[in-house]
Amino acid sequence: MGGQIAEAYRAHNKVSKQVAMKRAVEMLDLVGIPNPQRRANSYPHEFSGGMRQRAMIALGLVNNPKLLIADEPTTALDVTVQAQILDLVNDLQKEFGSAVILITHDLAVVAETADDILVMYAGRGVEKGSAKEVLAQPSHPYTYGLLQSLPSHSEDLEELKAIKGTPPSLLNLPSGCSFHPRCEFKTQVEGDACWTVLPEWRPTPGLSNREIRCHLTDPVATLQHDEGVR
Ligand code: SF4
Structure with a gap:
């Protein structure tokens, strides 16, 4: 060596x-x-x-x-x-x-x-911010799905909440948002943007020093609501 x-x-x-x-x-x-x-x-x-x-x-x-x-x-x-x-x-x-x-x-x-984190899906960044804040409060559906899929220590024999589907081939990415075939929140975006338009980076509404690539109007409220009904 x-x-x-x-x-x-x-x-x-x-x-x-x-x-x-x-x-x-x-x-x-x-x-x-x-x-x-x-x-x-x-x-x-x-x-x-x-x-x-x-x-x-x-x-x-x-x-x-x-x-x-x-x-x-x-x-x-x-x-x-x-x-x-x-x-x-x-x-x-x-x-x-x-x-x-x-x-x-x-x-x-x-x-x-990590101090800072860039969450990637299908070869592209989808969420970035301080690691502590992103892990405590994810604002992109993929980050949210990843964290939901971790086993909880609080409940016995809990069924793992896996993200449905499988990652796409990088040689044949889905149109629009690459995560759309697996995203359970795409129906909450008006029109067909999730299928047709690749989201640009933008500040996460309501959170400072956070950015995501997602078309949801208010991703934090949408994900929090989902957590409440699970
Ligand atoms: S852009 Fe649409 S499909 Fe992509 S993560 Fe956001 S809601 Fe889901």
Whole structure:
């Protein structure tokens, strides 16, 4: 693993192989790999899943980037290792001053880690705002559906409220709003806008610092009403 990190360092810095390897060992140490000097000579298959993620983070940060993009960094890790990796990303983000874009399907990871959130459906953003506020009060039908589908801890044997249907092929997106084939609120929009017009970003009515792409006139009231009748 050390050689790979050293190679990435040398791609951006005119240094000898020895200096680059020293930097690689420092980075492995920084991300918590035990015996970094020895481990720098190990192959990826000799690392555990968590150690591989740590090594990838070392690789991503070796050139002090302004932006780190972490795509599903905790997938396939058990919850303990997942928490360690998220703590590590948080600590290093502060130390390196890098911005981090975290791409994840795990809403618990978002709740724990993110300052701001962009919810995406079929390759496009549909809602954005502070993670805390979006998760507490979703204003787009897709975000609302995602949160409704989480199991509740308060009721036993509760049926999960899944979003009906399946995501579309990105090669053949539905017309208008891509979510319309699955959206149970489209009948509350006058005319055929949901079928024919791709919604533009607009501020969410009634909420500050929030934006959505949806044709509902008052999405917050519509979703709150739905929650009340469920
Ligand atoms: S634009 Fe229409 S179909 Fe799309 S999320 Fe809003 S209500 Fe649903």
